[in-house]
Amino acid sequence: MPRSTPSSAEQTVADIGEFGLIANIIRGLSRTPAVSVGPGDDSAVYLINGSAVTSTDILIEGVHFRRDWSSATEIGRKSVAVNAADIEAMGATPVAVVMSLGVPGDLPVRWVKDFAAGFRAEADTAGLALVGGDTSSARDITISVTVIGETGALEPVLRTGATPGEVVAVCGRLGWAAAGLTALGRGFRSPRAAVDSQRVPVVPYGEGRRAALGGATAMIDISDGLLADLNHVAQASGVWIDVETAAFEIPEPVAAVASAVGKDPLDFVLTGGEDHALAACFPMGELPSGWVGIGTVREADESGPMVTVDGRPHEGASGWEHFRRG
Amino acid sequence: MPRSTPSSAEQTVADIGEFGLIANIIRGLSRTPAVSVGPGDDSAVYLINGSAVTSTDILIEGVHFRRDWSSATEIGRKSVAVNAADIEAMGATPVAVVMSLGVPGDLPVRWVKDFAAGFRAEADTAGLALVGGDTSSARDITISVTVIGETGALEPVLRTGATPGEVVAVCGRLGWAAAGLTALGRGFRSPRAAVDSQRVPVVPYGEGRRAALGGATAMIDISDGLLADLNHVAQASGVWIDVETAAFEIPEPVAAVASAVGKDPLDFVLTGGEDHALAACFPMGELPSGWVGIGTVREADESGPMVTVDGRPHEGASGWEHFRRG
Numbered sequence: 001m002p003r004s005t006p007s008s009a010e011q012t013v014a015d016i017g018e019f020g021l022i023a024n025i026i027r028g029l030s031r032t033p034a035v036s037v038g039p040g041d042d043s044a045v046y047l048i049n050g051s052a053v054t055s056t057d058i059l060i061e062g063v064h065f066r067r068d069w070s071s072a073t074e075i076g077r078k079s080v081a082v083n084a085a086d087i088e089a090m091g092a093t094p095v096a097v098v099m100s101l102g103v104p105g106d107l108p109v110r111w112v113k114d115f116a117a118g119f120r121a122e123a124d125t126a127g128l129a130l131v132g133g134d135t136s137s138a139r140d141i142t143i144s145v146t147v148i149g150e151t152g153a154l155e156p157v158l159r160t161g162a163t164p165g166e167v168v169a170v171c172g173r174l175g176w177a178a179a180g181l182t183a184l185g186r187g188f189r190s191p192r193a194a195v196d197s198q199r200v201p202v203v204p205y206g207e208g209r210r211a212a213l214g215g216a217t218a219m220i221d222i223s224d225g226l227l228a229d230l231n232h233v234a235q236a237s238g239v240w241i242d243v244e245t246a247a248f249e250i251p252e253p254v255a256a257v258a259s260a261v262g263k264d265p266l267d268f269v270l271t272g273g274e275d276h277a278l279a280a281c282f283p284m285g286e287l288p289s290g291w292v293g294i295g296t297v298r299e300a301d302e303s304g305p306m307v308t309v310d311g312r313p314h315e316g317a318s319g320w321e322h323f324r325r326g
Numbered sequence: 327m328p329r330s331t332p333s334s335a336e337q338t339v340a341d342i343g344e345f346g347l348i349a350n351i352i353r354g355l356s357r358t359p360a361v362s363v364g365p366g367d368d369s370a371v372y373l374i375n376g377s378a379v380t381s382t383d384i385l386i387e388g389v390h391f392r393r394d395w396s397s398a399t400e401i402g403r404k405s406v407a408v409n410a411a412d413i414e415a416m417g418a419t420p421v422a423v424v425m426s427l428g429v430p431g432d433l434p435v436r437w438v439k440d441f442a443a444g445f446r447a448e449a450d451t452a453g454l455a456l457v458g459g460d461t462s463s464a465r466d467i468t469i470s471v472t473v474i475g476e477t478g479a480l481e482p483v484l485r486t487g488a489t490p491g492e493v494v495a496v497c498g499r500l501g502w503a504a505a506g507l508t509a510l511g512r513g514f515r516s517p518r519a520a521v522d523s524q525r526v527p528v529v530p531y532g533e534g535r536r537a538a539l540g541g542a543t544a545m546i547d548i549s550d551g552l553l554a555d556l557n558h559v560a561q562a563s564g565v566w567i568d569v570e571t572a573a574f575e576i577p578e579p580v581a582a583v584a585s586a587v588g589k590d591p592l593d594f595v596l597t598g599g600e601d602h603a604l605a606a607c608f609p610m611g612e613l614p615s616g617w618v619g620i621g622t623v624r625e626a627d628e629s630g631p632m633v634t635v636d637g638r639p640h641e642g643a644s645g646w647e648h649f650r651r652g
Contacts, residue, residue: 036377037482041562042415042547043381043475045482048374051362055369057460058426058470064462089368100384100470134383136390144384144426144470149369156363156371221368236367 013112013137014105021135024109025101025116032129034095044131046096050151055086061141069184072111074199076118079143082223084126085203085276087149089221091157091212094205096148097128102138126205154212161217162237162281168295169287170279171211172204173197174226174248175265178272179257186261194253201276207290211280214288219280225271227307227314230279230295234305237281241307243270243295270309339438339463340431347461350435351427351442358455360421370457372422376477381412387467395510398437400525402444405469408549410452411529411602413475415547417483417538420531422474423454428464452531480538487543488563488607494621495613496605497537498530499523500552500574501591504598505583512587520579527602533616537606540614545606551597553633553640556605556621560631563607567633569596569621596635 013021026039037045057079059065065075080097087094099119103112123130128147136142162168179191180198189195211219218237222229227243234241250258250265258265281297300306308314339347352365363371383405385391391401406423413420425445429438449456454473462468488494505517506524515521537545544563548555553569560567576584576591584591607623626632634640 037484041484041486042412042545043379043418043482045377045379045416045477048378051371052374052378052422052474053369053371054422054424054458054472054474056424056426056458056470056472058428058462058468060428060462060464060468063428063464086368090371092369096378096380098380098382098472100382102384102386102389102468132380132382136384136386138386138389138468139466140464142384142386142428142464142468142470144382144468146380146382146424146470146472148378148380148474151371156367156369158363158367219368 011109012105013103013107013109016109018135021112024112025133029120029130030124035129035131039132044096044098046129046131048095048150050153051156053087053090053092053149053151053156054146055083056144056146057083059143070199072114073118076115077122077200079145080119080122080126080128081201081203082276083145083147084128084205085201085221087147088203088205088208089219089278090149091154091208091216091219092149092151093209094126094128094147094149096131097123098132098146099130100134100144102136102142104139105137107141157212157216157219157280159218159220159233159236162233162239162297163217164239164297164299166217166281166283166297167287167293168230168241168243168279168281168297169291169293170226170277171207171291172277173202173251173275174222174277175254175268175272175275176251177201177274178268179254182261183257191253191256194257197275201274203276204278204290208278210288211278211291214282216280216282219278222275222277222279223273225273226279227270227309231307233281234307238300238305240298240300240305241295242298242311243307243309245310247292247294270314337435338431339429339433339435342435344461347438350438351459355446355456356450361455361457365458370422370424372455372457374421374476376479377482379413379416379418379475379477379482380472381409382470382472383409385469396525398440399444402441403448403526405471406445406448406452406454407527407529408602409471409473410454410531411527411547413473414529414531414534415545415604416475417480417534417542417545418475418477419535420452420454420473420475422457423449424458424472425456426460426470428462428468430465431463433467452529483538483542483545483606485544485546485559485562488559488565488623489543490565490623490625492543492607492609492623493613493619494556494567494569494605494607494623495617495619496552496603497533497617498603499528499577499601500548500603501580501594501598501601502577503527503600504594505580508587509583517579517582520583523601527600529602530604530616534604536614537604537617540608542606542608545604548601548603548605549599551599552605553596553635557633559607560633564626564631566624566626566631567621568624568637569633569635571636573618573620596640
């Protein structure tokens with residue numbers, strides 16, 4: 001075989017400079033009809049129907065992701081997905097996204113190209129146009145994403161609207177990402193479906209909007225874990241939410257990891273974070289297809305707003321919090 | 327004197343955790359009539375009149391600021407100002423801002439409080455409501471800000487609209503921040519006005535909108551330096567921009583630093599970045615008050631679009647670029 005010439009895989013960000021970095025990010029960018037000014041002017045310009053809906057997240061290497069656990073493409077996709085899920089959770093439609101990227105100078109250009117490809121692919125799937133961004137040098141790879149959506153003719157679906165007598169339903173995966181993280185943490189790369197879910201959440205795009213059209217009264221993105229996030233709804237709405245464990249089918253990859261580590265698979269389903277499924281409350285009656293009823297909304301009793309499992313308090317970990325010691 | 331009890335200045339971010347950090351950022355937040363949902367739900371919701379206009383910047387300690395050169399309050403103010411200036415440069419009105427903050431666990435809570443106070447103060451000045459954000463642990467303080475504005479009934483003012491025969495005008499400070507940086511770099515804390523300009527740019531809020539109402543055909547935020555940014559306009563519009571040095575009055579603090587370091591003060595004015603003044607092109611005639619004519623737009627000749635100074639090419643540094651070696 002002929003010896004290969006130095007490939008672009010060996011080029012670093014320092015070699016191509018800031019403008020080269022930007023060129024790699026915006027190359028092949030698709031534009032939607034809403035966008036009148038994309039990257040390149042002082043600001044981007046795009047149309048918003050109804051009210052604007054905005055969410056932002058920051059992802060930092062070593063805190064939110066590891067390069068040896070996730071490919072650049074996966075990290076690019078995930079950085080879009082976690083934000084787009086927040087727009088879905090308002091019953092809104094994703095429109096535009098801006099992204100800032102801080103990287104060390106010795107980062108291979110190949111990593112940036114793959115990251116940008118993943119970012120663009122997930123943005124396309126979510127219906128988002130990348131309209132602008134910023135770049136910087138940084139010791140740790142740092143990704144900041146802001147997504148802007150629109151409500152159209154509907155009111156946004158907040159966390160405050162849950163009313164006693166309603167059904168609590170979910171759409172999307174529960175426990176997959178946590179099971180995948182457990183597998184990765186023990187050095188396994190399988191079950192593949194769970195590990196993939198940890199690397200890139202499978203956001204049920206369009207289902208937030210469908211829930212809003214279907215009469216959802218309250219909705220939330222499940223990022224911290226089902227019980228922790230339902231508790232946000234319970235507190236905001238001043239209600240008692242009871243989850244019925246009989247309503248859940250345990251997904252096979254979750255069951256496999258639970259069995260391997262000797263854990264109750266329901267723990268993954270009820271408390272596992274990072275799946276970015278949606279939970280919503282609906283008036284009693286028909287649920288939108290794809291949504292599964294998993295509980296009920298009740299009047300808060302003297303204990304105040306809370307979440308119970310089969311009528312009883314759940315003993316378990318709460319959501320993830322940065323900074324806390326031990 | 328009595329011994330002081332442990333003060334909150336000694337508390338660190340690790341002591342108060344993520345929720346404590348967020349509480350310190352959103353405490354005392356003012357809300358504008360445009361905002362219907364502020365921080366606390368999955369996304370923020372607010373009204374946009376006309377088209378949405380968005381800009382984003384990332385600021386990282388050691389790259390964009392130093393804690394020994396700028397106070398936390400100044401860094402908070404600057405992180406808003408640099409973005410709001412990009413909205414002004416579109417002739418748009420600032421509406422909403424989201425901010426992500428990554429900080430090391432050993433950062434004093436006092437720093438966060440002062441940063442948040444500066445952020446809120448500048449946001450208030452710019453007319454921006456802080457509607458959401460994210461926090462994370464990070465090795466270096468990392469600030470990502472996204473600003474959303476609105477065009478109202480006007481078209482956005484792009485870089486592409488400059489036409490031969492027009493006047494080029496500026497509004498705001500030129501060279502002050504670069505002079506301040508030079509002073510700081512040599513260990514001086516004066517002249518105070520220049521050093522302050524480096525720490526917090528004095529953005530001419532409202533002047534971008536006034537320029538748009540006054541007929542501006544092209545506009546840009548001067549972040550890299552007057553000539554470098556006018557070159558962006560020249561390239562985008564396909565014109566030749568000639569700057570007349572006789573039109574500039576050298577500001578006293580800039581003259582003082584130039585004299586101290588043996589440099590031509592015009593170099594600061596023409597090439598100094600980070601002032602976030604505005605440059606715009608107007609049809610010949612009356613300029614909005616506060617705007618000063620400093621050049622003319624001509625037909626590009628066979629050399630192509632360019633910027634000249636008194637009819638000649640300028641020999642000097644171009645804009646700041648991250649990553650580049652040597």
